[in-house]
């Protein structure tokens with residue numbers, strides 16, 4: 013029965029609708045999965061913690077007064093976010109409660125635009141406005157195709173067993189993703205003490221990109237005061253930053269985030285909510301090593 017509902021929902025759609033369903037449903041399911049499987053998303057000690065992100069967004073969003081209420085309950089808000097994103101993705105991909113999922117997706121995109129990508133300039137570099145338009149287009153297409161007929165989105169209301177089964181799939185997916193995240197967290201980190209570069213090849217005033225012990229790209233600096241390093245993963249949406257030797261800043265190509273490596277990785281501009289995380293490095297003998 014569920015298979016029929018899903019297959020029928022795809023059969024009844026024209027090509028543009030199928031493309032939008034696939035793109036939006038797939039992306040939103042992946043968005044929820046990616047959060048659920050990211051060990052830092054619910055880790056209060058991480059700069060990527062959802063609470064730190066909400067705090068950062070609250071500073072610059074027109075909904076800041078509203079967001080501040082969520083900081084205390086950030087973990088619950090984070091879990092809810094991943095569940096809602098996955099539910100929207102599943103709804104759009106399966107056709108189950110599809111119209112509700114589309115309206116939900118449009119509201120969430122609108123909310124993300126007002127919070128996460130509000131300061132992205134020019135606006136077309138932010139993804140949420142584009143998603144909002146895609147949701148509206150998909151809703152219009154679905155309404156057009158089911159004009160005067162019962163949309164497949166209401167079918168499961170008549171079949172509780174199917175609904176419960178699909179709910180089970182969603183909950184299992186979240187548990188599996190969170191299990192994967194725990195596993196990832198427990199994997200041994202690369203040993204510290206590994207050499208990054210010889211001092212002779214990296215004089216005072218040098219900067220270089222290297223791979224941190226956790227496998228992520230990072231930037232290493234050497235000044236008269238010593239050596240220090242930062243993650244090259246932007247704290248906004250995870251793009252890789254690059255060093256600009258003229259402005260002496262780490263710049264994000266995605267939405268214009270800028271960080272000051274000579275001041276603790278502080279945010280100088282753009283939407284990133286928190287400074288770049290630091291990596292521990294030290295001078296040992298004739299080399300710079302992971303500390």
Ligand code: FES
Nearest residue numbers: 246248249264269
């Ligand atoms: S990912 Fe958006 S500013 Fe870096």
